[in-house]
Amino acid sequence: MALDISIFETINPSNYITFTITNPNPSLTQLIRLAVLDSPILHNSPPTVAAIFVPINREHDWVFSTESGQLELLLNSPQQLSRLILIGNQPNTTYPDGVAVHHSMNVIDNELKHWFKPVLIALSPNICRKDPNFEVPFMSYDDGLISSLVLDINVGPFVGEFLVEDVELDNNDCVGISRFRRRLRFKRMPNLVQTEVLILPECGSESRKIGEVGFRPDVSVLVHKYVAPMVASLGLISEYVEGRFRVGFTVKCLCLGVGGGALLGFLKSQLGFEVLGVEVDEEVLRIARKYFGLDESIRVCVGDAVKVLRNLSQKSSDSKFDVVMVDLDSGDVRSGVSAPPLEFVKNDVLLAAKLVLCESGIFVINVIPPNRSFYETLICDFREVFPELYEIDVGNGENFVLIATVQPIASSVCNNSNYFLTKLRTVISGSFVDSIRKV
Numbered sequence: 001m002a003l004d005i006s007i008f009e010t011i012n013p014s015n016y017i018t019f020t021i022t023n024p025n026p027s028l029t030q031l032i033r034l035a036v037l038d039s040p041i042l043h044n045s046p047p048t049v050a051a052i053f054v055p056i057n058r059e060h061d062w063v064f065s066t067e068s069g070q071l072e073l074l075l076n077s078p079q080q081l082s083r084l085i086l087i088g089n090q091p092n093t094t095y096p097d098g099v100a101v102h103h104s105m106n107v108i109d110n111e112l113k114h115w116f117k118p119v120l121i122a123l124s125p126n127i128c129r130k131d132p133n134f135e136v137p138f139m140s141y142d143d144g145l146i147s148s149l150v151l152d153i154n155v156g157p158f159v160g161e162f163l164v165e166d167v168e169l170d171n172n173d174c175v176g177i178s179r180f181r182r183r184l185r186f187k188r189m190p191n192l193v194q195t196e197v198l199i200l201p202e203c204g205s206e207s208r209k210i211g212e213v214g215f216r217p218d219v220s221v222l223v224h225k226y227v228a229p230m231v232a233s234l235g236l237i238s239e240y241v242e243g244r245f246r247v248g249f250t251v252k253c254l255c256l257g258v259g260g261g262a263l264l265g266f267l268k269s270q271l272g273f274e275v276l277g278v279e280v281d282e283e284v285l286r287i288a289r290k291y292f293g294l295d296e297s298i299r300v301c302v303g304d305a306v307k308v309l310r311n312l313s314q315k316s317s318d319s320k321f322d323v324v325m326v327d328l329d330s331g332d333v334r335s336g337v338s339a340p341p342l343e344f345v346k347n348d349v350l351l352a353a354k355l356v357l358c359e360s361g362i363f364v365i366n367v368i369p370p371n372r373s374f375y376e377t378l379i380c381d382f383r384e385v386f387p388e389l390y391e392i393d394v395g396n397g398e399n400f401v402l403i404a405t406v407q408p409i410a411s412s413v414c415n416n417s418n419y420f421l422t423k424l425r426t427v428i429s430g431s432f433v434d435s436i437r438k439v
Contacts, residue, residue: 003019005122005123008036008122008123008124008125009125009126010125010126011038011039011042011047011082011083011125012038013038013039013040013041013042014038014039014040015036015037015038016035016036016037016038016067016070017035017036018033018034018035018036019033019034020032020033020034020090021034021119024115024116024119025111025112025115030089030090031089031090032087032088032089032090033059033086033087033088033089033090033091034085034086034087034119034123035067035070035085035086036083036084036085036123037067037070037071037074037083037084037085037086038082038083039074039075039080039081039082039083039084040071041080043080043082045127046127046128047082047083047125047127047128048079048080048081048082048083049081049082049083049084049085049120049124049125049128049136050077050079050081050083050084050085050136050137050138050139051084051085051086051087051116051120051136051137051138051139052073052084052085052086052087052138052139052140052141053087053088053112053138054086054087054088054089055103055141056089056103057101057102057103058088058103059088059089059090059091060091061190062163062185062187062190063190063191064086064088065091066187066190068187068188068189068190069190069191070084070086072189072190072191072192072337073086073141073191075337076191076337077139082125083123083124083125085120085123085136087116099149099150099211100147100148100149100209100210100211100212101147101148101149102146102147103145103146103147103148113138117135117136120135120136121134121135121136124136144169144170145167145168145169145170146167146168146169146170146179147167147168147209147210147211148165148166148167148168148210149165149166149167149210149211150163150164150165151163151164151165151166151182151291152164152287152290152291154283154287155283156281156282156283156284157281157282157283158280158281159186159188159280159281159283159284159331160186160187160188161186161187161188162184162185162186162187162194162284162287163184163185163187164182164183164184164287164291165182165183165185166180166181166182166183166199166210166215167180167181167182167183167210168180168181168209168210169181180198180199180200180201180208180210180215181196181197181198181199181223182196182197182199182215182217182260182291182292183195183196184196184259184260184284184287184288184291184292188331189329189331189337191337192329192337193224194259194260194329195224195259195260195261195262195288195292196223196224196260196262197217197218197219197223197224197260197262197292197293198217198218198221198223199215199216199217199218200215200216200218201213201214201215202214202215202216216293217291217292217293218293219262219265219266219269219292219293220266220269220270220427222262222263222266222428224262225394225395225396225399226366226394226396226399226401227262227263227266227327228428228429228432229392229394229399229401229432229435230263230325230327230364230366230401231263231266231267231271231424231427231428232392232401232424232428232429232432232433232435232436233362233364233390233392233401233403233436234271234323234362234420234424235421235424235433235436236362236390236403236405236409236436237322237323237360237361237362237409238418238420238421238424239418240322240360241322241420242418242419242420242421244322245272245420250272250273250274251271251272251273251274251322251323252273252274252275252276252320252321252322252323253267253273253274253275253276253321253322253323253324253325254276254278254312254321254323254324254325254356255267255275255276255277255278255325255327256278256305256308256309256324256325256326256327256328257278257279257305257326257327257328258277258278258279258284258285258288258294258300259279259284259288259327260287260288260291260292260294261277261288261289261292261293261294261298261300262292263325263327264277264294264298264300265292265293265294265295265298266427268295268297268298269295270427271423271424271427273323275298275299276299276300276301276321277298277299277300277301278300278301278302278303278305278308278309279300279301279302280302280303280304280305281302282302285300285302305326305328305344306343306344306349309349309352309353309356310348310349310352312352312356313351313352313353313355313356319356320356320357320358320361321356321357321358321361322357322358322360322361322362323357323361323362323364324353324356324357324361324362324363324364325364325365326340326344326363326364326365326366327339327365327366328340328341328344328366329341329368330342337368337370337398338368338369338370338374339366339367339368340365340366340367345378345381345382346381347381347384347385350363350381350382350384350385350386351385353385354385354386354406357406358406359406359407360406360407360409361405361406362403362404362405362406363386363403363404363405363406364401364402364403364404365401365402365404366399366401367399367400367401367402368398368399368400369400375400378402379402379439382402382404385404386404386405386406387405387406387407387408388404388405388407388408388409388438389402389403389404389405389438389439390402390403390404390405390436390437390438390439391403391436391437391439392432392435392436392437393435393437402439403436421433
């Protein structure tokens with residue numbers, strides 16, 4: 001059935017249409033897949049339209065092949081786009097599992113632009129086409145990916161379809177350390193890397209290429225951009241932590257949201273903490289142990305984080321924690337990438353978090369605010385429960401680490417004679433410890 005081109009004449013919020021066409025370049029025979037997505041948010045007139053060429057060999061990637069991936073690209077674009085059009089080769093098979101894929105730079109040549117110019121104009125709203133000089137601009141896409149290998153694709157009862165992949169990144173992102181990573185990604189939010197850990201070639205392997213050699217996870221180093229700042233928050237209570245260790249006690253940490261378990265493994269192996277994790281999806285937990293080096297000795301409770309937190313808040317003082325760390329995303333791509341889920345910052349949930357903490361405890365949460373008002377509201381909600389708030393700006397333009405204290409504390413971040421603080425600076429970047437700022 002022929003496509004009715006009139007459906008593109010106006011912006012229809014959240015409308016998503018995919019179809020294939022013959023390649024406009026007569027020398028090429030492979031079909032072209034086009035995906036047209038209108039923003040769920042109505043912007044002021046006139047509408048803005050942009051296009052992205054899907055990088056070669058990325059046609060199967062959920063970032064480009066799913067509506068949720070394209071929606072994330074649209075919502076995260078520098079402009080307030082009304083419509084985003086993706087252009088790429090039609091995938092021949094399903095997601096390549098177990099085959100190394102090498103990626104090329106997303107270079108847009110003028111000839112390619114020339115072939116698709118009339119197509120893009122035809123897919124633009126009428127009001128745009130009335131301008132005789134109207135052209136659809138091209139957005140570039142570069143995430144530094146050189147090659148990738150999908151190790152496993154699975155389905156969890158709560159998170160849905162997800163994958164584990166080994167990737168090689170451009171050296172610019174990996175100064176001084178290995179450029180190889182292992183990642184966990186969910187199909188519902190494919191642009192968001194849930195977990196990223198350093199991987200090293202298996203002992204005795206001469207090759208260092210994805211697909212030619214096995215890799216093993218290294219849990220002693222944190223490479224996911226916001227996880228080290230979460231650990232840096234411990235600098236606020238370094239004297240308290242030092243005192244616990246000095247008298248032979250361990251430091252107890254509750255981690256809500258496990259994913260691949262990088263944070264949990266680091267807290268135990270590098271800092272000697274006693275860790276309890278909470279993960280809603282048992283299949284994700286199985287993958288964390290199989291692929292991400294999550295130690296079997298680390299206790300993980302399978303269940304809803306809010307329910308577990310409420311249950312723990314009703315127990316005796318003997319079961320209190322020194323630290324609670326939260327790493328949970330909203331799971332709703334329609335609002336863009338954001339964290340934490342709104343239900344997690346309700347007053348009764350924050351009160352439960354405070355109840356499970358000891359008097360010197362801290363509550364640490366990874367925040368990805370979709371806008372400034374979200375973050376300001378979040379801070380106001382926290383102030384109703386906790387006496388002091390601190391933050392660390394991760395510096396990636398997305399994440400903040402918000403730290404709440406059960407009682408006012410005298411910061412010991414500048415006390416360089418503190419053994420635990422000295423150790424903390426050696427296992428993560430000391431700059432994050434120094435960037436803790438009172439809100």
